Amino acid sequence: MAERIFCCEENTDEPMIGTADPVDVWVLLEYKPTWKAKALADNSLDAATRAWLDDNLAALEGAGLKARPQFIRRPELDRDETQLYVATPAGLFGAAGVGYEFLQRIRLADEVADPVILQRVDMPRYFVCTNGQRDVCCARYGLPIYAGLRERVGDRAWQVTHLGGHRFAPNVLVLPQGALYGRLTEAGLDDFVARVEAGELAFDWLRGRSALPPEAQAAEAVTRRSDLSSPRAVELPDGVWEVTFDSPAGPVTRRVRRSPEPRAVLKSCADEGPKPVTPFLPA
The missing domain is CATH 3.40.30.10 (Glutaredoxin)
Structure with missing residues (x-):
């Protein structure tokens, strides 16, 4: 019998930032x-x-x-x-x-x-x-x-x-x-x-945070600050996003980008094999 594979054990190094489903x-x-x-x-x-x-x-x-x-x-x-x-x-x-x-x-x-x-x-x-x-x-x-x-x-x-x-x-x-x-x-x-x-x-x-689009989620995670609001995102070349937030001390800007090369990951335990994903990374 084949050994049981658990998807969350197969993907421990995949970045998670920017993966929440946007929800109003x-x-x-x-x-x-x-x-x-x-x-x-x-x-x-x-x-x-x-x-x-x-x-x-x-x-x-x-x-x-x-x-x-x-x-x-x-x-x-x-x-x-x-x-x-x-x-x-x-x-x-x-x-x-x-x-x-x-x-x-x-x-x-x-x-x-x-x-x-x-x-x-x-x-x-x-x-x-x-x-x-x-x-x-x-x-x-x-x-x-x-x-x-x-x-x-x-x-x-x-x-x-x-x-x-x-x-x-x-x-x-x-x-x-x-x-x-x-x-x-x-x-x-x-x-x-x-x-x-x-x-x-x-x-x-x-x-x-589900109230934000993925690129803003990722940028907020990179800042590691809990006092940010009102993100404004600009898409730049090569998959880069520049996101500016308001903060009590003034604007805060961070850049993130999609991985240039897709990663093959097992997205679900029921999947027959890996599927490509392009996670966000700090830019």
Whole structure:
């Protein structure tokens, strides 16, 4: 029998910066049953809740916003309430109710523009990708990190469906930072949590902030500064991007570039072989 290959063990030297999926609105809905490989499409939600989700995602798209829906859960907790989180660059907001009926009075496009029903959530929430049905690395490496975060931040840690980038597992989305992290280790959790709780980006594990385009994500990661905003990117020859940020001390400019030669990486445990990627590098 061939030895099992895990994609995240095959790609430990691939740069992660600039690999977060750009997202305007995160929509995270608690769904407690077992997740299938494509959980958002293949689940047992009732027809009314499915229609609510589809209609609200369509409304967000119609408003020119890229929304990314996710299921979340805390399997060790037995409770009647269902949690909804919605995150934008303006912050993290939430609402909860028994079952799913409470969702029917929430119009996400309206709430994103002017939150009324959704309430602001200030303390960081940690969402760990653990969906082993989608990729075995997510469960194999995500579940220990979820357990470790539960020990450190309690109920603020959640499991979440596929975040993208199996090969960077374990992946953790932190909101309201809007930051996606990869390659977390149990040994590094204390430092990781301390930085996030202090309001900083944890650069040793940062893939990127999802509110930014990839080139700005990469440039921010290169600066290793948590006080940057309003990126302006200019594409230069030879795959180079020059990105200028605002900071309390004035403009900060960094250059990054796509790797001139593609790398062959195993992107998923289920892939039959490597595929080409062109990661960002400091320029």
